[in-house]
Amino acid sequence: MLRLDNLAKRYKTGDHALRGVSLEVDRGQIVGLIGPSGAGKSTxxxxxxxxxxxxxxxxxxxxxxxxxxxxxxxxRVRRRIGMIFQEYALVERLTVMENVLSGRLGYVPFWRSFLRRYPQADVDKAFALLERVGLAEHADKRADELSGGQRQRVGIARALEQDPELLLIDEPTASLDPKTSRQIMRLIREICEERSLPAVINIHDVLLARMFVDRIIGLTAGEVVFDGPPAELDDAVLTRIYGAEDWTAMQTAAAEDAEDAEDAAAAHGGHVRRAAEGERPEERLAGLA
Amino acid sequence: MSTAAAGRRWRRPPVLIQSRRTRWLVYGGLLIYLALAISTVEVNWLRVYEGLDRGWRFAQGFLAPDFVSRWKDISQGLAESLTMTVTSTVVGVLLAVPIGIGAARNVAPMPIYLFCRAIIALSRTFQEVIVAIFFVAMFGFGPFAGFLTLAFATIGFMAKLLAEDIEDIDEAQAEAVRATGASFPQLINYGIQPQVMPRLIGLSLYRLDINFRESAVIGIVGAGGIGATLNTAIDRYEYDSAGAILLLIILIVMAAEYSSSHVRGWVQ
Amino acid sequence: MPVRELDGRPVWQRRTTRRQWAIWAGWLAGVMLFVWCWKLMTGRTIWAFVWDAPRQAADIGSRMLPPRWSYIDKLLWPLWDTLNIATLGTLLGIIIAVPVAFLAARNTTPSALFLRPVALFIIVASRSINSLIWALLLVSMIGPGLLAGIIAIGLRSIGFVGKLLYEAIEEIDESQVEAVRATGASGAQVLDYGIVPQILPAFAGISVFRWDINIRESTILGLVGAGGIGLQLQASLNTLAWPQVTMILLLVLGTVLVSEWVSAKVRHAVI
Incomplete structure (x- = not known):
């Protein structure tokens, strides 16, 4: 499916971001890419x-x-590779629908995209995707009117609108609260399973990675230092990837963070049930944060 | 799920005007205005055609400028322009500071605020050239009238922007200074000056640049500076001298912009 | 002296002392420059005229009042011309400025080495030269009339719109552009979806702002023969018809206020 063969990147400044990375990703496999900042995940x-x-x-x-x-x-190749970004990277002054339809840019001629006259099949697909990610009523809102979690859902819909064979996901939860982060990761996971899509997810949150991916690749200074299932990711491996640190303490703290967020949601009484059912709770959570 | 949405039309919602009726009215009105406006422009195309030759000569003059034959006039005009620029900017900014403070709603009492705003409005309404015509009529020909014109225009420009800056400051800082029991001058000095100073300096340099460009214009109505020299050169169709003057103006403006960006970086 | 000011910050004392002296020297140089410029500038001023100015002002003031209201009949057509010079000139300027701005912006220029400096020179040349000077040149080339005024306003507007627009283009959020590019969009599509939506409000604001300025500028272009209400101003000044001058100035004042109001409204609506 996807195969990297000794991939290297050296920036003009002389920094080696990648030093010969080789790996293979199979159909339907979700790969989490972890590593310290500057390890070359984004590159x-x-x-x-x-x-x-x-x-x-x-x-x-x-x-x-x-x-x-x-x-x-x-x-032509890019249009088959969907990408989901850190901080969403929506075109903020366009409507949600235009953002989703922009996933078809690689397919339609310029005049169609310029006049916003997309083939009906593309429009149907866009509406279906908006419904899938739970944003059907927001189609004509401007992207900057949405909350963080909603924006990331639009980002997911845009990537899927491309009919991708592969998803590249760059820190999808970097600016979301813990609860919304899980919902977004769950959505990504479900969608990948529905379409048996392979995905490479760049993720800084080790706990989330463990929870939602099939395979973890640890990157340090541009080199792969770990490649295996989440279960094998123990403290020794983490130290190999990130350097020495008290991992048990860190994980407890992270777990407490997540619980705090849920407590906060619970404190909001009536909303909590709907939030638990995953019915667009982002607005409320955003209000709490 | 996906079948529910099939066949549903999507059109981009209108960007600016929601109502279709008003949208057509506005766009139609603009189109009619444009058609009317263009149709009332009378052009003597024969004259324009003849002018192309002169235009070509100007382009040549611009590429091969003649600094020498009118150097005496040019150098004197430039000296007048530059001195006028410096003096008027200094005087204008010095006068603009108290007026700008007076025109900031958050520090000045109402009567002073209205008075200072009136001065600003008076200074900003009329084109420098119109003001220059009056000053020339009052003070006689020469750079002194130009100096007054530019200083007058500087007051309106600087005072307005300074007042807006002061109105936009972080009130918490001013509040803290006020809480120490500071007097009004102390409040200005400690609570406000540090917040607006970098931009004030930046704006003064920008105004210096504008004043130089304007000083090249008001000479046309007799207020001294390089404008008079330029006017004469163009009247006599001496496009190579005119090109030289224009190039000098462009070079000085470029130098001013380049150095002011440095000063601005240094101030912050 | 500088030491006393530094009581509270002993650590920085030495360095600040030197700096303090540099600042004093800077001020001294500034004052000397000012005095020298003042001397040079007023070298040929005839002070008798200056001292006479209040009397002259009173004289002109008394002649200017009351305004000649009936003159307005002859001003409406020139006023229409003035508005057209400003509007059509702004449009002309914008049409040229947009491509220039894209060539000048670091992130959209096709060639940073060759085209960008050319575009930047066009912008600075247009900005350095006032529209009245452009008008002077154009009148001497293609003869007096509205066309010279329109082109003069257009040429001056290129630099203004071009500069502000290219700065706006350089400030856009690159991640949005990257996201659009990642969908496989072509260059024109990236421009349409990634860049244009981000700069559109700035563009509209800049254009309307320049139109507002151009209304003011076009009122005086007639002084050098480039059409509009300035022609009447010139004629009235030449015949010393001060009541007519007052009438013209009042009309200009009204027009400027209206255009400022319109421009503020439009800018408020688009942002």
Whole structure:
């Protein structure tokens, strides 16, 4: 499915962001990429769809080599790789619907996208996706009117609108509260399972990673130092990835954080049931935070 | 789930005006205005065609400027422009500071506020050139009238922006200074000056730049400076001298912008 | 002296002393520059005229009042011309300024080495030269009339709109652009979906702001023959018809106030 072969990236400043990363991701597999800041997680993800140009190695998607492509070919491949961003990266001044439809940009000619005259099939798909992520009524709102969790749902819908064969997900929960983070991760997981989509998720929160991914890859200073199922991720491995730290204490603190958020939601009485059922509780949570 | 939505139309909601009726009215009105406006522009195309030749000569003059033959006039005009710029900016800014403080609603009492706002409005309403015509009529030809014009315009410009800055300050800081029992001048000095000073300096440099550009214009109505020289050169169709003057103006403006960005970085 | 001011901050004392001296020296140089400029500037001033100014002012003031109200019949058509110069000139300026701004912005320019400096030079050249000077040049080239005024306003507006717009383009949120590019969008689509929505409010604000300024500027272009109400002003000044001058100024005042109000409304609506 996706294969990286000795991928390397060296920035002009001389920093080696990636030093020969090789790995394979199979159909339907959800891979969590963990590692300290500056380990090259973000670079790795962006090298796959070549938003960042790798300086060495090769990327294969379905045995098609991507690193030598350019222009129209590259865009044709990019449209099959959905990407979900840290801080959502929605076009804030466009409506939710326009943002979702922008997932079709690689498919439609310029005049269609310019006049917003998308093929009916694309519009149908967009409405269905908005319903799937629970934002059907918000289609004509501007993206900057939504709360964080809602925006990330739009980001997910935009990526799916591309009919992707692969999802690249960059810190999807970086600016969300613990509760919403879990909901977003659960949504991503469900969607990947529904479509047996492979996904590479860049994630800084080890607990979340353990909970929602099939396989964890630990990256340190541009090199893979761990590759295995979440169950094998013990303190020794964490120390190998992140350096020495009191992991037990950290995990307890993180768990307490998550509980705090749920307590806060509970304190809001009537909302808590709906929140627990996962029915767009972000607004309330955002109000609490 | 997906079948429920099938076939549903989507159109981008209108960006600005929601009601379709008013939208058509506004856009239609604008179109009609444009058609009317363009149709009432009378152009003597023959004259324009003849002018293309002169335009070409100007372009040549701009590329091969002649600094030498009118250097005496140019250098004197430039000296007048530059001195006018410096003196008027200094005097204008010095006068604008108290007026700007007086025009800030959060520090000045009502009567003073209205008085200072009136001065600002008076100074900002009329084009520098119109003001210059009056000052020339009163004070006679020459750079002194130009100096007064630019200083007058500087007051309105600087005082308005300073007043807005003071109104936008972080009130908590001023509050804290007031709580120490500070007097009014102390409040200005400790609570407000530090917050507005960097921008005040930046704006003064910007105004210096504007004043130089304006000083090249008011010479056309007799208020001294490089404008008079330029006017003469263009009247005599000496496009190479005119090109030289324009190039000098552009160079000085570029130098001013370049150095002011440095000063601004240094102040902050 | 500087030491006394530093009582509270002994650590910084030495360094600040030197700095304090530098500041004093700077002030001294500034004052000397000012005095020198003042001397140079007033070198050829005839002070008798200056001292006579209050009397002149009183004289002109008494001649200006009352305004000649009936003159307004002859001013309406020139006023229409003035508005057209400002509006059409602004449109012309915007049409040229938009591509120039995209060439000048660091993140959208196709060639930072060659095209960007050219675009920046166009912007600074247009900004440095006042519309009245452009009008002077154009009148001498293509003859007096509205067209010269429109082009003059347009040429001056390129620099203003271009500069503010390219700064707005450089300040956009790159992650939104990246997200659009990641969908496989072409260059034109990235522009349409990633960049234009972000700069549109700034663009509308800048354009209306410049239109407002251009209304003021176009009232005086007639002084050099480039059409509009300035022609009447010039004629009235030449014949010393001060009551007519007052009437013109009142009309200009009204127009400027209305245009300022409109521009404030529109800017409020788009942002």
């Amino acid at each position: 790795l993800i962006r090298c796959i769809n070549r938003l960042v140009e790798p300086t060495g190695g090769k990327v294969y998607l379905n045995d098609v080599e991507l690193t030598s492509m350019s222009g129209a070919d590259l865009r």
